[in-house]
Structures are given as C-alpha cells and as structure tokens.
Amino acid sequence: xxxxxxxxxxxxxxxxxxxxxxxxxxxxxxxxxxxxxxxxxxxxxxxxxxxxxxxxxxxxxxxxxxxxxxxxxxxxxxxxxxxxxxxxxxxxxxxxxxxxxxxxxxxxxxxxxxxxxxxxxxxxxxxxxxxxxxxxxxxxxxxxxxxxxxxxxxxxxxxxxxxxxxxxxxxxxxxxxxxxxxxxxxxxxxxxxxxxxxxxxxxxxxxxxxxxxxxxxxxxxxxxxxxxxxxx
Amino acid sequence: xxxxxxxxxxxxxxxxxxxxxxxxxxxxxxxxxxxxxxxxxxxxxxxxxxxxxxxxxxxxxxxxxxxxxxxxxxxxxxxxxxxxxxxxxxxxxxxxxxxxxxxxxxxxxxxxxxxxxxxxxxxxxxxxxxxxxxxxxxxxxxxxxxxxxxxxxxxxxxxxxxxxxxxxxxxxxxxxxxxxxxxxxxxxxxxxxxxxxxxxxxxxxxxxxxxxxxxxxxxxxxxxxxxxxxxxxxxxxxx
Numbered sequence: 001x002x003x004x005x006x007x008x009x010x011x012x013x014x015x016x017x018x019x020x021x022x023x024x025x026x027x028x029x030x031x032x033x034x035x036x037x038x039x040x041x042x043x044x045x046x047x048x049x050x051x052x053x054x055x056x057x058x059x060x061x062x063x064x065x066x067x068x069x070x071x072x073x074x075x076x077x078x079x080x081x082x083x084x085x086x087x088x089x090x091x092x093x094x095x096x097x098x099x100x101x102x103x104x105x106x107x108x109x110x111x112x113x114x115x116x117x118x119x120x121x122x123x124x125x126x127x128x129x130x131x132x133x134x135x136x137x138x139x140x141x142x143x144x145x146x147x148x149x150x151x152x153x154x155x156x157x158x159x160x161x162x163x164x165x166x167x168x169x170x171x172x173x174x175x176x177x178x179x180x181x182x183x184x185x186x187x188x189x190x191x192x193x194x195x196x197x198x199x200x201x202x203x204x205x206x207x208x209x210x211x212x213x214x215x216x217x218x219x220x221x222x223x224x225x226x227x228x229x230x231x232x
Numbered sequence: 233x234x235x236x237x238x239x240x241x242x243x244x245x246x247x248x249x250x251x252x253x254x255x256x257x258x259x260x261x262x263x264x265x266x267x268x269x270x271x272x273x274x275x276x277x278x279x280x281x282x283x284x285x286x287x288x289x290x291x292x293x294x295x296x297x298x299x300x301x302x303x304x305x306x307x308x309x310x311x312x313x314x315x316x317x318x319x320x321x322x323x324x325x326x327x328x329x330x331x332x333x334x335x336x337x338x339x340x341x342x343x344x345x346x347x348x349x350x351x352x353x354x355x356x357x358x359x360x361x362x363x364x365x366x367x368x369x370x371x372x373x374x375x376x377x378x379x380x381x382x383x384x385x386x387x388x389x390x391x392x393x394x395x396x397x398x399x400x401x402x403x404x405x406x407x408x409x410x411x412x413x414x415x416x417x418x419x420x421x422x423x424x425x426x427x428x429x430x431x432x433x434x435x436x437x438x439x440x441x442x443x444x445x446x447x448x449x450x451x452x453x454x455x456x457x458x459x460x461x462x463x464x465x466x467x468x469x470x471x
Contacts, residue, residue: 020311020314023314024307024311027307027310028303028307031303031306031307032292032295032296032298032303033292033295035295035298035303036288036291036292036294036295037291039291039294039295040287040291045298049298049302049306052306053306053309053310056306056310057310057313057314060310060314061317115275115279116279116282116283123285124282124284124285124286124288124289124290125285125289127285127286127289133286134290134293137286137287137290138290138294141287141290152283152287153287153291155252155284156283156284156287156288157287157288157291157292161252161253161254162252162254177245177248177249177254178245180248180252181244181245181248184248184280184283187283187287188279188283191283191286
C-alpha cells in the first residue's frame, strides 16, 4: 500500500472524529514499519511487538493533540522511538552504552579499505534476500553501541531529521551529527568484516545505486582520518 | 589526520549532511557540483547509500517475516484497550480519559493488599464504633456477644465512662416457641431473644501474607481471607 501524507491526514481526521476503522487503516498501514523501528532499537521480536502495540494505543490516546505540525508518520515514529528508549532504560540495558567508543574505526586508510562493494550491495533490497547478507547486517547492527544503533535506525529507517533526533536523544544537533557519522563508519567496518566472509555475497545483487551519484567503487581513498566521537 | 574525501576538500561530515538533506539549498547546490566532478565523493556517497539501504531493508525484512496473525492479534488487543478506555472516559464524564484507569492499571499489583487493608480497616471501624460495653480493663466478655441483649445498657454515659451491663437485663433462657409467637406484634426484639451485644474488640495483628487476621483477644475470632489472583502477574512492561 502506498501511503501518502494526504491519505494519512484524511485518516487522522477520521480518527479524531471517532472512526475506529480509520484508525485500523492507519494501523495496517504502519504496523510493520513501526515494528521494524522497534526491532531495530530492541533487537527482540516480543519486545518489539509489545512496543508496537503500546505505540498505537498511545497514538490513539494522543491523536486529539496531534496538530499536524509534522507529518503523521514523523509523529508516530517519534512516539515509537520514545517508547523504545524508555523500554531500554527500564530494562537497564546500558552496558554497551558505556562502551560507546570501544568499537572504533581507526586509521585513515582503514576508511577506504572498509568500503563496501557497490557491485554487490548496490541494490540493498536485492542484497538482503541473501540470508547471509541479511544476517551480517543484523549482526553488525547488534554489535553497534546502543546510541549508535539508535541514530542509525532513526536516520536510516525513520528518516528523522537531525533536529528531531537531537530532541529524541536529548542532545545537540552537533552531537547527533558526530554520533551518526561514527555510527555509519562503524557499521561500514563491521559489515565489511562480515561480508568478506560471505562467499555468495558477490552474486547477491548487481546494480549500482546508493546515495545517488555513485558509480565508482574505488578503494584508493587515502585521505580522511576520522576523529573519535567525543563522549556522546 | 584529515577528514576530507579525495582532493576536493569536502569533509565526510559535510557529505553526510548532504546525503541526509541537512544542507541549505545553496550549500547543497554547490556540493552537488563538486560531487559530479569527483569520483571519490561519488564513491563515498555510494557507501552512505548502501548502509542506509542495507539497514532499512534488513529491518523491513525482519518485519515482513512476522506472521500477519501476530498483527491481527495485536489489533484485537488494541481494539479492546480502546474500548475500555472509551468506557472509562464516558463513565468519567467524557473527560480526556483515563488518568484513573491508568492509575488503576498501575496499581493492579497492589490492588489486593490495598483492598485487604481497606477491609480490615472497615471491620475495625465497625467493631470499635459500638465498643462501649467493655470494662475498662479491656476484658471483653466474648460470650456476652450472644448472650447480653440489653439495648439500654449499650448507651454510653455522658461522661464517656463505659457502662457495665445492667444485671437486671440479663438474658433469660429462650421461651417455648408458642410464647414467642404470642408476643409477635412487638417490633422490638424480644427480651428473651439472644441479641448481639456491641463490644469492643482489639485487633492484635493482621497478617496479609498469611491471609489471616485476629480480631478478638478472647472468644470470637474472625479470620479474613484475602485471596490473591491466581494469575496473571503483570509484567513490568504492562505497567
């Protein structure tokens, strides 16, 4: 189902008028996306399902207060992110936060060496059909620190702006920028390590997409040392 | 150590901001021109795209793997919850809902102990409210509960002293049934009928964990049973 902002607004208006079927339609439209976000944060199916359910109940409860200043899905995803963060806090899963910088992407040349093969992974939707690649991505996500995983999920999946992410994580935009930068580099490095051992990876997908203007898969980047994220 | 890509002097952070749509229009326009001219920038940008694609596609694949029945089940639960909240809201005068219902939900784990405490308090109140027939020593003639029916004797004195039961009103043995019938029109309890006497009781302790509580020191002992819900115990999350 293709969801458009206009559709969302119409459904939200109907929900506000007390139309439960409209709310059901919203639920069906976003159930899996919300779950995906929750799973990205929590890495546990049952926890993610619980948070998904809680999120929709909360959405319904606070829908009368939703004034449409942001899009519905941004609002919804922020609720989900909040619930996930609360869940993690309650669960006391803080041990890896303490090791935020333990996983470091060192060295300048490392940046180039860690480049992922565009020819293999250029079309991620095809690439993840390869279970080994999918497992590698999931394992890499799991290995990230909690903060890094949060920013990755909020940005890459939810598409939240830096400002929204800063609000969610109660920090500055600069911190978010830095955290996201390092999270991506760590993710890249972890993926590279894993995918080097995936023999079928090279056949998973063809294509050459990504950020848009790619075309080169050069590994000769000799510049760009990265600084470590300051305690964030 | 530098943090730039290739020879363009563009920093990776700036490239990431461009990728994330966080640059202003003018900045983005200028950088786009540089990217067009620099394969290194293009390669770096492609990496950002791959990571974004892999993360989002992987998580969506995980979501797609969840059976639809789980979401249908979830909707049923949501629907029931919304119904409950709507009823609570209606009952409370259509107010924005559910502060109390949420409070009740939050207090669910301690509801039984609280109910038990309330019940014990109520029993104590009832017992103490009429406790005027006991001697100052507190000795409670427990057997008099069923054998000293003296309405007049139960009235407290003006000075607050606890009256003693009037000996002249001591109960008599129950008359034959025929005699009782003959006195029928009298709305007041018959003198010769055993009538509970209001007495003072002392609560010597209530053990909620043991499900019992002793109400009287001598004689009558009342035991309150408080049953715990067999299940379910709420998880922390449901709070």
